[in-house]
Amino acid sequence: MIVMKFGGTSVGGKQAIERTIGIVRGRLSQRPVVVVSAMSKVTDFLYTVYDAIDSADSSLLEERLRELRARHLSVVNELISGPLWREEAASRVEALTASITMSSSMASVISKGEYLSSNIIVCAMNSLGIRAAWLDARSYMVTDEDALKGEPDFDEICRRAPKEIDAAFSGQDVVVTQGFVGISKNGTETVLGRGGSDFSASITGMAVDADVIEIWTDVDGVRSADPRKVPATRCIPKISFEEAFELFGNAAFDVDRNGKRKSLLSRISDFMTKKAKKPVIDENLCVRCGVCVSNCPVPGKAIDFVNGRESAPQYDY
Ligand code: ASP
Ligand code: MG
Numbered sequence: 367m368i369v370m371k372f373g374g375t376s377v378g379g380k381q382a383i384e385r386t387i388g389i390v391r392g393r394l395s396q397r398p399v400v401v402v403s404a405m406s407k408v409t410d411f412l413y414t415v416y417d418a419i420d421s422a423d424s425s426l427l428e429e430r431l432r433e434l435r436a437r438h439l440s441v442v443n444e445l446i447s448g449p450l451w452r453e454e455a456a457s458r459v460e461a462l463t464a465s466i467t468m469s470s471s472m473a474s475v476i477s478k479g480e481y482l483s484s485n486i487i488v489c490a491m492n493s494l495g496i497r498a499a500w501l502d503a504r505s506y507m508v509t510d511e512d513a514l515k516g517e518p519d520f521d522e523i524c525r526r527a528p529k530e531i532d533a534a535f536s537g538q539d540v541v542v543t544q545g546f547v548g549i550s551k552n553g554t555e556t557v558l559g560r561g562g563s564d565f566s567a568s569i570t571g572m573a574v575d576a577d578v579i580e581i582w583t584d585v586d587g588v589r590s591a592d593p594r595k596v597p598a599t600r601c602i603p604k605i606s607f608e609e610a611f612e613l614f615g616n617a618a619f620d621v622d623r624n625g626k627r628k629s630l631l632s633r634i635s636d637f638m639t640k641k642a643k644k645p646v647i648d649e650n651l652c653v654r655c656g657v658c659v660s661n662c663p664v665p666g667k668a669i670d671f672v673n674g675r676e677s678a679p680q681y682d683y
Contacts, residue, residue, distance in 0.1 A: 367396070367397040367531075367576050368397065368398050368580065369401060369567050369570050369576045369579045370389070370401070370580045370582060371401040371403075371545060371563060371567035371581050372400065373564075373582065374406035374407070376583070377483045377487060378406040379441055380444040383487060384490075387487070387490060387491055390491070396577070397539075397540075399531055399574065399576070400542045401503075402484050403483065403545050403563040404478075404479020404480050404482065405437075405438070405479065408434075409476055409546075409560070411433070411479075412434070412479055415466060415475055418430055419469075419475065420472075427466075427468065431463050435460065438463075438482050442456050446490050450493070451490070451492050451493035452493070454489050455486050458485040458486075459486070471554075472514065477544070477555060480544035480563070481547075483544075484500060491542070497539045498540045498542055499534040499540070500543075501530060501541050501543040502544075503544045503547050503548070504547060504549040505526065506527040507549065507558075507570075508550070508551060509548040509549065510550060511550045512556065513550075514556070515558065515559040516548045518548065520573075523569060544563075544566070547566075564581055567581060583636070
């Protein structure tokens with residue numbers, strides 16, 4: 367089994383989704399679990415949907431939901447040509463947008479982007495002859511009660527994920543699920559924090575003991591900064607354990623199987639060029655300058671994405 371994570375730009379519209387489906391099609395023999403983000407900019411937009419709820423403005427909520435529905439329906443109509451699956455996808459989009467009401471919690475609202483994108487992708491795959499199952503990540507992604515930055519309960523996830531994912535695979539070629547979303551033991555909807563889909567993919571890969579975890583994004587490898595904001599970025603061939611930990615969390619590592627830390631993250635691939643790199647995670651590398659072993663000359667942090675998970679390179683909002 368392998369885990370393939372696709373970020374917001376990789377699922378942002380007809381062409382991107384077709385490309386994503388093509389990449390997944392090439393991996394069917396490896397039993398891919400596909401973890402998707404919301405379409406680009408959708409999570410940001412969902413915050414404005416929640417603002418309408420927060421300010422008790424029901425007509426504003428209606429207006430924003432109309433916009434949300436329209437954006438997703440236009441992708442459905444462009445992407446899916448077979449009427450059966452197109453109608454199926456459209457009705458899922460309708461139901462998901464209608465499920466946002468004046469009493470929805472913030473975590474519930476901002477997680478809808480992943481539910482929308484994953485449903486559209488599953489319908490598109492099926493219409494293209496790929497037997498794809500949709501799996502609610504909340505069937506296994508158990509967190510604590512922190513609704514907006516849930517801390518995963520690894521033991522519980524490891525108990526549930528293999529069963530749920532195996533069951534979803536029965537008679538299917540691929541399982542599509544959501545990044546970012548979680549559920550607390552008490553049944554409260556949670557999310558893992560902004561940019562949390564990479565983390566979701568790592569956790570899922572760990573829990574099913576995946577052969578490979580692939581992060582498909584806008585860059586090959588880990589870069590020194592967001593290339594959309596900084597003109598010249600460099601690829602960082604080696605990152606420290608702390609950096610890798612902040613980016614991908616504990617789940618990127620096989621921590622306890624042999625008492626040794628081994629990176630599970632197999633590669634980071636550029637969605638457009640399909641170039642891929644596996645960052646080497648070096649436990650002894652300096653977090654600040656990336657070179658020295660002691661007496662670091664660099665004050666503060668030299669690599670500017672290493673400020674915690676939220677500020678990890680975010681190419682797909
Ligand atoms: N959609 C979520 C966000 O924008 C999670 C992710 O894309 O990783 O933060
Ligand atoms: Mg991301």
